[in-house]
Amino acid sequence: MNQPGPPFPWSRVRSAVARRRWTPLALLCCGITLVQCWTSGRLQLLMAPAFHGLVIGAGLGLLVWSVTALVVDRPRRSTPWRAAVLVVCTNLLIVLAPPRSSFSTLARHRPPARLEGLAAGFALPPEQRDLVDWVRLLRGSPQPQLFRGEPIQVEGFVLVTATGEHHLAQLLVRCCLADATPVQLAVQWPDGAPPPQRDQWVRVEGEMELLETSDGIQPVVIAHGLTAISKPRQPFRT
Amino acid sequence: MVLDHLSTSWSVFQALFLEALPFLLIGVALATMARHWLPPGPVLQCLPDHPLLGPLTGAAMGFALPACECGNVPVTRQLLASGSPLPTAMGFLFAAPVLNPIVLASTWAAFPDQPWLLWARPAAGLAMALLVATLLRFQKDAAILAPNLLQERGFHQPAGAGSLLERSAGLVGSAYPVPRPLPSTGRGKSWRLSVLHGTDELVKLSSLLILGCAVAALLQTTLPRDWLLAVGQAPTLSVLALMLLAVVISVCSSVDAFLALGFASQVTPGALLAFLVLGPVIDLKSLGLYGTVFCRSAMVFVGLSCGVLALLAGQWTNFLML
Numbered sequence: 001m002n003q004p005g006p007p008f009p010w011s012r013v014r015s016a017v018a019r020r021r022w023t024p025l026a027l028l029c030c031g032i033t034l035v036q037c038w039t040s041g042r043l044q045l046l047m048a049p050a051f052h053g054l055v056i057g058a059g060l061g062l063l064v065w066s067v068t069a070l071v072v073d074r075p076r077r078s079t080p081w082r083a084a085v086l087v088v089c090t091n092l093l094i095v096l097a098p099p100r101s102s103f104s105t106l107a108r109h110r111p112p113a114r115l116e117g118l119a120a121g122f123a124l125p126p127e128q129r130d131l132v133d134w135v136r137l138l139r140g141s142p143q144p145q146l147f148r149g150e151p152i153q154v155e156g157f158v159l160v161t162a163t164g165e166h167h168l169a170q171l172l173v174r175c176c177l178a179d180a181t182p183v184q185l186a187v188q189w190p191d192g193a194p195p196p197q198r199d200q201w202v203r204v205e206g207e208m209e210l211l212e213t214s215d216g217i218q219p220v221v222i223a224h225g226l227t228a229i230s231k232p233r234q235p236f237r238t
Numbered sequence: 239m240v241l242d243h244l245s246t247s248w249s250v251f252q253a254l255f256l257e258a259l260p261f262l263l264i265g266v267a268l269a270t271m272a273r274h275w276l277p278p279g280p281v282l283q284c285l286p287d288h289p290l291l292g293p294l295t296g297a298a299m300g301f302a303l304p305a306c307e308c309g310n311v312p313v314t315r316q317l318l319a320s321g322s323p324l325p326t327a328m329g330f331l332f333a334a335p336v337l338n339p340i341v342l343a344s345t346w347a348a349f350p351d352q353p354w355l356l357w358a359r360p361a362a363g364l365a366m367a368l369l370v371a372t373l374l375r376f377q378k379d380a381a382i383l384a385p386n387l388l389q390e391r392g393f394h395q396p397a398g399a400g401s402l403l404e405r406s407a408g409l410v411g412s413a414y415p416v417p418r419p420l421p422s423t424g425r426g427k428s429w430r431l432s433v434l435h436g437t438d439e440l441v442k443l444s445s446l447l448i449l450g451c452a453v454a455a456l457l458q459t460t461l462p463r464d465w466l467l468a469v470g471q472a473p474t475l476s477v478l479a480l481m482l483l484a485v486v487i488s489v490c491s492s493v494d495a496f497l498a499l500g501f502a503s504q505v506t507p508g509a510l511l512a513f514l515v516l517g518p519v520i521d522l523k524s525l526g527l528y529g530t531v532f533c534r535s536a537m538v539f540v541g542l543s544c545g546v547l548a549l550l551a552g553q554w555t556n557f558l559m560l
Contacts, residue, residue: 101246
């Protein structure tokens with residue numbers, strides 16, 4: 001029969017607050033924040049899955065470290081309490097104010113993503129290709145005209161470009177939001193209806209068209225149907 | 239619109255901070271273990287002080303710590319505090335973020351079709367580390383190191399290594415507060431002091447990381463990246479623009495090659511190399527961390543030196559490849 005482990009040293013935490021042991025408490029806050037970001041699924045909004053394990057490990061490591069420091073800590077003459085207060089306040093803010101980024105604002109002035117190295121969806125039928133598959137296919141094909149008229153069903157958020165056009169886009173993230181770059185397709189929205197709002201997540205059904213412009217051939221999705229969808233749990237491609 | 243920018247900056251800040259904190263933890267944990275197990279003084283003082291061998295040894299140590307600059311700074315600080323020769327510590331600080339297995343592997347993964355970059359990046363990173371370490375070697379410790387670090391270092395150097403003033407000897411008075419006593423007796427007590435010292439250090443560095451991430455996140459959302467890339471094909475301007483981008487973006491050196499992949503075709507090869515060489519060493523996120531190692535004038539000197547060397551590397555590459 002398993003013996004219950006030793007109880008969490010809450011009395012030590014209370015004592016630490018009373019005695020102003022700010023630095024172990026600051027680390028405890030960091031650990032709780034990282035673990036909370038993991039359990040609440042917030043990491044999926046902020047960084048690529050490859051880094052989740054690192055953050056989770058660091059969160060658990062910080063919890064162990066801070067509890068150890070609370071246990072062995074004794075009143076000391078000087079601690080970096082200002083730094084500790086800043087760390088505690090920042091972590092509280094992170095927990096209380098989850099990220100609500102405007103992907104359109106983030107991506108507006110960023111160069112388009114390069115798509116080398118991503119798993120391709122060439123073998124999929126047209127209706128099953130996602131937005132990134134389509135852009136990769138169109139960029140890589142020597143004869144993009146061959147895709148004219150093919151049915152298309154893609155999801156993404158509405159990106160308002162610097163010229164004011166409403167495109168459908170997804171973000172490509174290698175590391176975290178700091179390096180996010182957009183993959184986008186121009187859309188001719190259904191007649192009579194205004195284009196959806198910036199950052200709105202939508203599913204667009206229609207057909208692929210290729211327009212001859214002065215800059216070359218530009219792919220455009222002729223939208224026949226438009227459905228508002230909720231933001232995915234992981235709202236970017238990696 | 240302003241609210242959009244602020245909320246987006248807040249999200250980028252969270253992403254940068256949460257991603258960098260684990261690397262900082264690894265660095266401080268290693269520094270704490272080194273402090274506990276490596277006796278300060280004699281062992282580390284055996285590391286080479288030679289202007290060439292020192293940085294090379296430090297760079298080789300980077301293979302043992304596959305972390306980005308956030309993790310390297312606390313380890314470098316501990317090396318210096320324990321009496322390690324300056325060239326070795328500087329070699330580690332400036333070369334390890336580029337010359338570590340993860341960074342080399344990610345560069346290879348991102349640019350398999352550009353083999354020149356696979357050797358040019360580590361070569362330029364090593365050259366930068368050698369030159370900056372050599373330049374710093376001509377200065378006295380007191381002229382480049384942060385006051386607190388200088389004081390810790392003074393306790394682990396041979397008595398004849400520093401001047402009377404540098405050692406803050408009691409005869410002429412001390413310019414800085416009296417340092418904490420070093421762990422001396424008893425294994426348990428030593429562990430306790432190591433844990434508490436590491437805790438204080440991690441909190442101090444985290445607060446500096448917070449400030450760096452905040453500045454980087456604000457600039458990321460207000461400085462249009464496509465403006466910088468607009469000068470892509472101008473040989474010198476493109477190098478300068480990408481250097482500025484590297485400093486602002488502050489992304490971890492283990493993944494910056496994938497980021498560079500996004501604009502590799504729009505810029506000159508020299509600009510690409512300058513981005514990959516300067517970014518891991520100097521960025522806004524780690525600026526505060528450097529303040530725990532260098533004094534202000536030395537930080538300016540290091541920043542300018544690295545900038546000039548990255549510019550030269552980029553220009554030379556453009557000269558050869560364009």
